[in-house]
Amino acid sequence: MTAPPHEALPAGPGRGLPDTQQGMRRRNLSRVLHTVHAEGPLSRAAVASRIGLTRAAVSTLVDELIRAGLLDELGPERPGRAGRVGRPGSALALSDRGPAGIGAVVGVDHLEVCAVDLRGQVRARAVRHAANRGRRPGPVIGELTALVRQVVTETEREGLWPAGLAVAVPGLVARDARTVVRAPNLDWHGTDLGALLPDDLPLTVDNEANFGGLAELWLGEGVPRDFLHVSAEIGIGAALVVDGRLLRGTRGFAGELGHVPVRPEGPACACGGRGCLEQYAGKEAVLRAAGVEPGEDRVGLLAERAAGGDKDVRRALRGAGSALGIALTGAVNLLDPETVVLGGALADLAPWLLPALERELSRRTTGPARAVTVSRLGPEGPLLGAAHSVVRAVLDDPAAVSGRS
């Protein structure tokens, strides 16, 4: 029994591709790109030794990737890092004039779009403040489309071409990756964004917490491959990353940490339940408990007052941290993640949330204390996660886009 159930999980890039000679070639193209992405610049020989193929086989793959505009051969004037490359002139890097991932965020009070190249650099960016709560999807997505056009134009001016558009929304998204099933804070229900957005770009729509979690996986420093990413904008959401992949659930609704019951007889929640986490740690609940009026940038205001020693604000954040700790105890018992990462608005409030959160978590769970870390990306996570998801799709299956450049 050399393949016990523990080891049945696959590894490596391009794993969704069919198991044929053609599929193997596509997987190997992906392996070359991922290797250069992770460790580049690298020579052909270095790539070959890392992925266990012959130098000749790798050269064929590299030539194809260069022709497709995905890899660059760095000239002799830009030698690779010492010790990595045999001949300086032969170092390979991901192209900075190839495909770009376009990421977008539909927020309750803003719209934002950016473009990221294969090297992970943000190359263009546009933002628009707008009170989107309760507006119909058509005009909102119309404004978003204008921002997308602006970012695409800027991107093309730099010699890049858009490989796809990924949109983060504050709500539940169906597994078709285009329909917003329910976004209570926008008051959108069953909205097909695919019908409203330009159809000349491959589209992926996903929940903002999912993109935030993926950003942490791809861009976070020292983040493991098994973690629970908790974020808050208006609601509270979580992304469950298991073995480097997002756990989405049957309908795509996994990660609804905000509706985990904290006190089963607590206050009624809009979801139909009682005593959900959002009733204790959601933005509105915290503002109410702190005696702060709703308005723009309330997170900044809470952080400022907490830093200034405001007792009401600190007590409200302690209460929210404690409720988060109770809900996370359940999540940690169910999922056994390696770590919990606080992202989004929670990252900015972490100094006042963490002590109560960690106290609940450590007294309620056995074994070594759980690491709770704070995201470096904070509120940028969903936007970067969206743009990078397009770039990752190119790295995972370069053959699918190489005909379109």
Added chain:
Amino acid sequence: MTAPPHEALPAGPGRGLPDTQQGMRRRNLSRVLHTVHAEGPLSRAAVASRIGLTRAAVSTLVDELIRAGLLDELGPERPGRAGRVGRPGSALALSDRGPAGIGAVVGVDHLEVCAVDLRGQVRARAVRHAANRGRRPGPVIGELTALVRQVVTETEREGLWPAGLAVAVPGLVARDARTVVRAPNLDWHGTDLGALLPDDLPLTVDNEANFGGLAELWLGEGVPRDFLHVSAEIGIGAALVVDGRLLRGTRGFAGELGHVPVRPEGPACACGGRGCLEQYAGKEAVLRAAGVEPGEDRVGLLAERAAGGDKDVRRALRGAGSALGIALTGAVNLLDPETVVLGGALADLAPWLLPALERELSRRTTGPARAVTVSRLGPEGPLLGAAHSVVRAVLDDPAAVSGRS
């Protein structure tokens, strides 16, 4: 972007094998076996059309599997089912004289071992009642080993050979699949079962709830590939099956539903927490609430009294069902499974648990009501799951065992 993050999950058997020509051959051997397992008896031509390989390629693979004793060519006296097979004599079936999976359960009050052949038939079985709580691991595993020897001897008498041993334990198992980290109801801590069990059989040790969930996945009727399997023996455990695979967690401890907080200020639990699900729905809590003394087969007694209309027992089971519903609300919000399956002892008590459980779950979660189903396997799940895990490992990588027959 033809490979969005939603579709990055792999499909099909043998997916853990390396991506080389040799790995492809091993995966194709596995595909042939899985196809015959799922739909057999089948002719070579039928297998070829189902897995998309040429008849000649399949014949080579089939010949290798017949030589290894994993496939049988059924004689002309045993024709395949009508419409499935071209020539009756050429139908292929899994061998019933090939490898057998040996499954074992270490229970608090019994030890049990069985052997299952490639066709899924139980071919031998042995059980021993014993009060194992608080006994040292050495003598208990000594008795288990005697039962294993007895079942292996019986199996070999029928022309089968044991391909591996899988042991279900009521506790947390490390990801090395041999060390019991903590089994509170046996009072075992850090026990390496690999050092105590015979070393002539490949060994896998796992939590009983995990094997129960896998049994449901492999043997349950109409069970989807995304579900949460909840079971109770002394404690309460869950197995999370996502896209047909068990979610194990970083340390192997996922599924601790029994320690999800139901009422954060509730009674203290042995785990260090307060108000855990086990304090409301664990066997001891339910017996206490029902006014029933602890003892042997208390589940049978509870079911009998509840069926007879005993008001105290019914109230206790309603309370347990309601606590299960609250804890499952959290789990469903986090994981979005297609269904929840009640297994183990809970299956026998389902008629009195389900109404309160479903009431909590449906009033606390949005969307269509969650299907809660009852396992047909009940307390047999962990034993069958263990034995079948060995058989599955053979189907997943036949090349790994074919040299050992």
